[in-house]
Amino acid sequence: MTVPTDSLPTLLVVVASTRPGRVGIHVGEWFRERAEAHGQFDVRFVDLAELALPFMDEPHHPKLRRYEHQHTKDWSALVAGAHAFVFVTPEYNHGYNAVLKNALDFLHQEWQDKPVGLVSYGGIAAGTRATQQLKPVLDALRMAVAVEAVNIPFVATLMQDGAFRPTDIVDASAAAMLDELARLEFLLRPAHEAAELELVRS
Ligand SMILES: Cc1cc2nc3c(=O)[nH]c(=O)nc-3n(C[C@H](O)[C@H](O)[C@H](O)COP(=O)(O)O)c2cc1C
Incomplete structure (x- = not known):
């Protein structure tokens, strides 16, 4: 499906792992290039190691969007400006990593009604x-x-x-996911635009 839009929707690729020597940054960089080549998104990239959020330190529930800290306001602006996301996550002890959970918990409405694709990696279970x-x-x-x-x-x-060198199967799965994200973004955009409008009015 080719999405009919004057300007391309923004896709934010989020690299979740932060440890020295991580492979996640290389998987993320491969995915960023793959998404740019796909051509249906304006691709942005955030590395949670560089973002370096502290542990959640906002006093109010993120639903209220009454942020006190500049790091939260900056993260909010980045996420609010995106129309779709891809989370590149490792598997740590059969779960996703704590840094990603922390980054998600900081915000609320900025994520709402937006599509997300998951890139996972690991051993035999492939991060599933x-x-x-x-x-x-x-x-x-x-x-x-x-x-x-x-x-x-x-x-x-x-x-x-x-560098990360995907198999043909992995590469094909990226193409399929990007196609689906473009379709979902097109369908969901009225919902998150309405939510933003509501926020401006309130
Ligand atoms: C704390 C920790 C826990 C891990 N647990 C799992 C696991 O449950 N399943 C798995 O497939 N791999 C596991 N691994 C191996 C990771 O898949 C592998 O180290 C991978 O490179 C981690 O991603 P990163 O390099 O981006 O940090 C674990 C690695 C670490 C550091």
């Missing part, structure tokens, strides 16, 4: 135990998770000379 834990959290934030996903097994074997 992490994404299964992530999905109820994304439901709570009223995000629409694309059924098409990128699940990368034995990610270490796909690293060559410091």
Whole structure:
């Protein structure tokens, strides 16, 4: 589906892992290039290691959007300005990583009614135990998770000379997920635009 739009929707690719030596940054960079080549999004990129949010330190519920800290206001602006997301997540102890949960919890309405695609990686389970834990959290934030996903097994074997080199199957799954994100974004845009309008009015 080619989305009929004057300006391309913004897709924010979020790299969740932050540890020194992580493969996540390389998987994220590959996905960013893949999304740019797809051509239906204005692709932005955020590395949670660089964003360096503290543990959640806002006194009010994020639903109120009464943020006190500049780091929250900046994160809010970045997320509010995106129409769709891709979370690139590792699997740590059969779950997704704590840094991603913290970044999600900081905000609320900025995520709402927007599509999200999941890129996961790990060993034999390809990070799918992490994404299964992530999905109820994304439901709570009223995000629409694309059924098409990128699940990368034995990610270490796909690293060559410091870059992630996907198999054909992984590459094809990225294309399918991006197509679905474009479709969902087109369908959901009236909903999150209405929510933004409501916020401006209130
Ligand atoms: C704390 C920790 C827990 C891990 N737990 C799992 C796991 O449950 N399942 C799995 O497939 N791999 C697990 N691994 C291996 C990771 O898949 C692998 O180290 C991967 O590179 C982690 O992503 P990162 O390099 O972006 O941090 C774990 C790694 C770490 C550091």
